[in-house]
Amino acid sequence: MLRTVAAVVMDHVAPFELGVLCEVFGLDRTADGVPPIEFRVCGPRAGAPLRTSVGMSLVPEYGLDGLDGADVVTVPACQIRDSYPPEVLAGLRAAAARGATVLSVCSGAFVLGAAGLLDGRRCTTHWYHAADFRRRFPTAHLDPDVLYVDDGDVVTSAGTAAGIDACLHLVRRELGSAAATTIARRMVVPPQRDGGQRQFIDLPVPECSGDSLQPLLTWLQERLDTEHTIADLAERARMSPRTFARRFVAETGTTPNQWLVTQRVLHARRLLEDTELGIDQIARECGLRTAALLRHHFRRVVGVTPRDYRRTFSAAMSSA
Template identity: 75%
Template sequence: MLKTVAVVVIEDVAPFEFGVICEVFGIDRSDDGGPKFEFRVCGERPGEPVPTSIPGVALTPAYGLDGLEDADLVAVPAVAIRDEYPSAVVAAVQAAAARGATLLSVCSGAFLLGAAGLLDDRHCTTHWHHIGEFQERFPDAKVDPDVLFVDEGDIITSAGTAAGIDACLHLVRRELGSAVATVIARRMVVPPQRDGGQRQFVETPVPECTADSLQPILLWLQENLAEEHTVATLARRAQMSERTFARRFVAETGTTPHKWLSAQRVLHARTLLEETRLGIEEIARECGFGTAALLRHHFHRVVGVSPHDYRRTFAHA
């Protein structure tokens, strides 16, 4: 069970990526039915300010590296890449891994895990901008340059900032269930889940557009998954041309409307499989797949197991 989270900060830590970890794990969500983790900010010298990557901004860890010793999760935010990392920090992270803690890195935090020798012969990722340097420094790591995050069980590595959110929410969902992850995502006003296998960035230029965000459309879609949707009907709702809507959708979500809808429908199916006794046919209708056969096809493609096997493993008692 995920109860205690320790985040490691060293000099030139990136405040935003540090904030991502704080937002998911460091805020008491119990008033919404969410979790309250024991959250520790750890450094080599507790009580001493640690300079961040932004001049004039510092973080002060309340805990020393002993705060990692019994943490369920040790998180490493992005930090300026360097030739050598503090030996005490590397040793503390290695010790956490050896005793079975889960490790999570955001963006360039993967370099610290690599320096600790924890990514040798392991699948992993980091920000696309650093892939070449990462592969050169850690040739034994099996780095994937495209994906948002990689879940290797005891080690989760993620790409850039937004992918860090995805990885953190994925871990919450994996350990505590979809309802808890959805509570946190709703408060953060982000999609509850993006598939880790999505590409890190859009290869075509992001179009210039002064229209408002598509977030209202995305929220409406999440509430109306059972209905049939096309690019044409969604574009009309957004008061855009079909071409502009499709381009804006890819720019904001990193995927197409069809793929995004399929992923959200699978996510909703997972929730219904976990929390209800509805039959597969009824779940298929509730999620917008229409038939059990279509549900099984999309569910297995995304999750890797059948709906029946997923329910047997994850259904609430």
């Protein structure tokens, strides 16, 4: 059911993520055929001003009693901290216990985790906070690659705008595709986006923990368009192929072939962002030879096709 939605806000709430909840659930769209939704903004105390993350204040109309009877209880992003108000955590636990669906946007997942609502559950949060999240909530099953996770009565979204995807998904699940499409059209966003948040992650260049192979790795990065065999690389490193393969894994954490594939995908990302080269030429420039092979490895590493990635991130296209 999606008749009443409550948003839980605390000090240092993020206005954009709260705004996403307001936009999807808080506006009257009955004239467009969307069923009415009662929307409540609930703070620790009704009428008590709260600071936001950007130097302005908001005054929630409801206290935590506004969670009573809500079909969906949402938690927008807020400042990640060591502890959250106990009464807020208790309110979230009580809402979940009586059967409400709980939804978090971005770092709001940390609040759900602190309430114990993600123990043993599939979930996500902003990729930037994934390591911190895993450290704090080791029993949660975090997937940092997706835009949102629907685990039944718990829905979590990735960073910032991914909250739109999660909210529209919940509307689609509870009210049907027509309602979700209508809201998306009014918001001028796609009803459902392709890919996950992997496409937005700044993939680090695989590092080398030792000095013995660093000159070889630098040499390889300058020759990604060339075929390299293990035997040739081992000879260049003055090692036997078996010793070279073992040393490579020890110093980089991955195999020579996988290291090269990742480097080539990273180079392809840069070419897709900064040039107007065709996909076939980019495949040759980065050493993946064919467009089909580029698409295969690019989608596996980044999560979307090269064409979709360029559509989103190309500086050349956006300046045209």
